[in-house]
Amino acid sequence: MKQKHYWLMAGVVVLATGSGIRLAQASDHADTQEVVSRAGTDLTDVYVFPSPENSDNVVLAMNFNPLIPRGGTAQFDTDVLYQFKLDLNADGVEDRVIQVTFTGSGANQRVRVAGPMRPNQVGGTNTLLPVTMNEGAVNTTFFASPTVKVFAGLREDSFFFDLEQFFTILPDRGVPSGLTQPPANPNQPMATSWRPTGQAVDFLSNGGFNVLSIVIECPRALLVN
Amino acid sequence: MKRQIQILALGSLVAVSMVSGCGGSNNSGSSANLGRIGVWATTSVRSGSSFAQQDRLSNPVVNEVFATFANDRHRINNLAQPNEDVNNLANDIQGFMTGVAGRSQAITDVVKAVFAQDVMVVDLGSSAQTAAYLGVQTGGATGSTFGGRALTDDVVDTSLGVVFGGTVPALGLAPDDGNQIPTLTSDNVGPGGKQFTNTFPYLGAPR
Numbered sequence: 001m002k003q004k005h006y007w008l009m010a011g012v013v014v015l016a017t018g019s020g021i022r023l024a025q026a027s028d029h030a031d032t033q034e035v036v037s038r039a040g041t042d043l044t045d046v047y048v049f050p051s052p053e054n055s056d057n058v059v060l061a062m063n064f065n066p067l068i069p070r071g072g073t074a075q076f077d078t079d080v081l082y083q084f085k086l087d088l089n090a091d092g093v094e095d096r097v098i099q100v101t102f103t104g105s106g107a108n109q110r111v112r113v114a115g116p117m118r119p120n121q122v123g124g125t126n127t128l129l130p131v132t133m134n135e136g137a138v139n140t141t142f143f144a145s146p147t148v149k150v151f152a153g154l155r156e157d158s159f160f161f162d163l164e165q166f167f168t169i170l171p172d173r174g175v176p177s178g179l180t181q182p183p184a185n186p187n188q189p190m191a192t193s194w195r196p197t198g199q200a201v202d203f204l205s206n207g208g209f210n211v212l213s214i215v216i217e218c219p220r221a222l223l224v225n
Numbered sequence: 226m227k228r229q230i231q232i233l234a235l236g237s238l239v240a241v242s243m244v245s246g247c248g249g250s251n252n253s254g255s256s257a258n259l260g261r262i263g264v265w266a267t268t269s270v271r272s273g274s275s276f277a278q279q280d281r282l283s284n285p286v287v288n289e290v291f292a293t294f295a296n297d298r299h300r301i302n303n304l305a306q307p308n309e310d311v312n313n314l315a316n317d318i319q320g321f322m323t324g325v326a327g328r329s330q331a332i333t334d335v336v337k338a339v340f341a342q343d344v345m346v347v348d349l350g351s352s353a354q355t356a357a358y359l360g361v362q363t364g365g366a367t368g369s370t371f372g373g374r375a376l377t378d379d380v381v382d383t384s385l386g387v388v389f390g391g392t393v394p395a396l397g398l399a400p401d402d403g404n405q406i407p408t409l410t411s412d413n414v415g416p417g418g419k420q421f422t423n424t425f426p427y428l429g430a431p432r
Binding site for chain 2: 006009038040041042043044045046047048049050051052053055058059060061062063064068070071079080081082083084085086087088090091092123124125126127128129141149151154155157158159160161162165166169170172173175182186187188190192193194195196197199201202205206208209210214218220221223224225
């Protein structure tokens, strides 16, 4: 989970504690940090695991656009490029990438997937690879190719964590929300323990928050071809 | 000298995973052999015909715990590449581990070797049927030699065990420094509130 995630959640904590700030306003207030202002860029979690359906396959998942309220929806940002980057030789530089982009608006949005392929460029500035596979609809499982299964859509936020106690322990991490005051030492813990079982709260489940997810399943060997 | 220590620590981690029998690292960068890979995700915003990185994420709760909001540390790490972590994120880890957590330099060096570079290590050659966070680096001690991250992995508790608990000494990667803080090693929240499934796309349906 990213710090922006925490920060936005802090806005929701303010809401939940009765400040009267509405969620949309809390999100707008986040404009002071460029990444937070663009929820579609805000990565919250990454997963890689063997497919429960076929152990020859591997599943890659990323979540972003946090704090979509219960029952709510969100559109994919069509000006954002989403990438899984794969380093095959442990030098911290990507050797293959999977690129995901979105087109259209509303319920008719489409998702395009390219890769895994060698990137045009490595590092922080990238260009699009040619899309040679099938595109599909958002919120619907489809096969981009006979072996590449794709889902991009709304899911529950899969992260579980006692956020409020984290901010109590390290107030620096909640400062941008205004929820906590900047401590003299940003790394000085202000509490000595987590809350016990029964008092600890899974903030995201408790609040019913959702995210946008990209899930790709493909043969393990495809990642290193 | 600092980098030399990190390499030594990483070497011991690799040795642990090799002893456990999982696949070795693929050093060619182009082989089709199923071996160890590093994975991370980025988001980039369109600027003309190219896209500029805005966010980067791999191992959970690394940047957000070790790096402060103060001094722009989060943003700097988000815009960096994994091969730059040794000069950025590694310094955040150093400060947090020896300061806040009060851990020994030996334990700190192991943590730096594991997380900077910040990539999720996956052994595609592992026959394990499930993932386990930090599974490659710990030789399967966290539950599986596949590594990666399963949906139900309690990554917060795993990380807290590394930072505040006895995980690193228990793996024999550094001497016990006697500075564990047991009250900080679990947030006492588990995956029970989630709706994960065994069928694609595995993540729970929206609330």
